[in-house]
Amino acid sequence: MSNDKQITSTNFIRNIVIRDIESGKHSSIVTRFPPEPNGHLHIGHAKSICLNFGIADEFGGTTHLRFDDTNPLKENEDFMNAIMEDVRWLGFEWDRLCHASDYFQQLYEYAIHLIKSGKAYVEELNAEEIRAYRGTLTEVGRESPFRDRPVTENLDRFERMKAGEFEDGQYVLRAKIDMSAANINLRDPVIYRIRNASHHRTGDQWHIYPMYDWAHGISDAIEGITHSLCTLEFEDHRPLYDWLLDNIPAPSHPRQIEFARGNLDYTVMSKRKLRQLVEEGHVSGWDDPRMPTLAGIRRRGYPPESIRAFWDAMGISKSESIISMGVLENQVRDDLNVRAPRTMAVLDPLKLVLTNFPEGETQWLDAAVHPQNEAMGIRKVPVTREIWVERSDFMEDPPRKFFRLKPGGEVRLRNAFIVKCNEIVKNEQGEVVELHCEFDPDSRSGLPGASRKVKGTIHWVSAVHGVPVEVRLCDRLFTVPNPLADKSRDFLEFLNAHSLDVIEGAIVEAAVAEGAPGDLYQFERTGYFVHDIVDSTPGKPVLNRIVTLRDSWARIEKEMAAG
């Protein structure tokens, strides 16, 4: 496995930055990741985080984590802390921690400047009237009767808004731009509103709070951001972004560049929808392992390195896309394959009796922790007369190409020896409850006879030494690639009823049961698993399946079933 960093494939934003450095427009660059602390970050945000931190990092620049905390009604400290934890988990550390609320005073002073230059006015129309005056997509708007109020009057009203003399919604401050603009964002946008609410950082100091467009661009300018990267829906805000900065004595004028958000299939990525899933109890929380949130992904066991590699591989463009979950999963497998110690675990146990193995005896066998990495060492695996094997590894009447256990057939027990299936024991219902097999002592791993080849190898765990654990098999949250595609239907209708399968009686090697939260494993032939960081306790281990191994047998089976 090569450690060489793959050359970052280029993208249009990176090309712009390169040009700006080469032309001398910027000697160093500054980017920022600007979340609103009103929800949890998801894997789509990770794209933006990787972009902003990645590009600054590549060119020796800096990146700010800035909370866009301009709406006291929706934001809080808990979300802020969770976001910082998520960014750090992803592997990034900001050069500066900032808050839009740090700039409330400057933002206010710039608003005064705008008013004094006759480019902003206090609006008395209510929200409904403002909407009516704004016009529609195809009709121009009308100018407010308060648009040409004298500067002194505007100043006075704005001052009183700030002082808390008015009710929420009574007045707003609007930029005076152009009510007939084709771009609706330019039809005298609201830049301040009254909120007699306590802000989680500034307390009761303010009664007016800036709107996004006012706060964001100026915050960028104050911080000396060189490239303000955002998603496509802000594209028609750019003229406003530029207008606002052009009409105040801004300390700098960053360039806003838009890129497409990152979407995945079989999930939803909007904060509102994710919140709904949490609040209505369709999942156990923001950190449910099935959620696309970073908290969920972390709990699921996806390594942060794999998320970064994933977005690095996906690239940046302006075309909207929905990426196959399979691509992400593959990235996760690639990462886990290298780092995860191997172990054997039986998810759906079927008893197998080694009829020629001494009763009451335990033999300890050597097994590689990682077949491609000797440095990870060996572990001792106990074998006893009775062992558990995977029920799906036995078929009484198997199809061709089934290389596992079958009546009279031979198979290798991984890390042990070859066994031959002599007898099947059934219960009264006709279900197979036990297999009686004879093992070949000469075929034991490490012995010369081990070179004898049989078609199949299966995993197993000693019935004496194995430990029962709870295993949670996570699957996609939705049954369709895009749950939001059909606008006539509620996305909840497409929830996958089988997205979480809890198995109580899985059997693992003792060392796995003793693992710590967050420990990763490959259950050989089955998949990658992680000790649940929330519910796993020493007395009751819980393992989440991170992702299955690729399974070409499943494909063959499917093809055979299809004829």
Next chain:
RNA sequence: UGGGGGAUCGUCUAAUGGUAGGACAGCGGACUCUGACUCCGCCAGUGGGGGUUCAAGUCCCUCUCCCCCAGCCA
């Protein structure tokens, strides 16, 4: 039918007038004490129609489809 964007293999993404390339998936093979991993090979794309040019994914015209915008949200 206002404005702003977008359309390249199945998926994502390169190619700033000069061989349409890469990754993942898929298919075929090799290897294998994980039907994993790894390795080798293959398949596969410029939305449609015109035009300019020696040469067009790229420039021009036109058509089609998709996304975003009428919050005192971000």
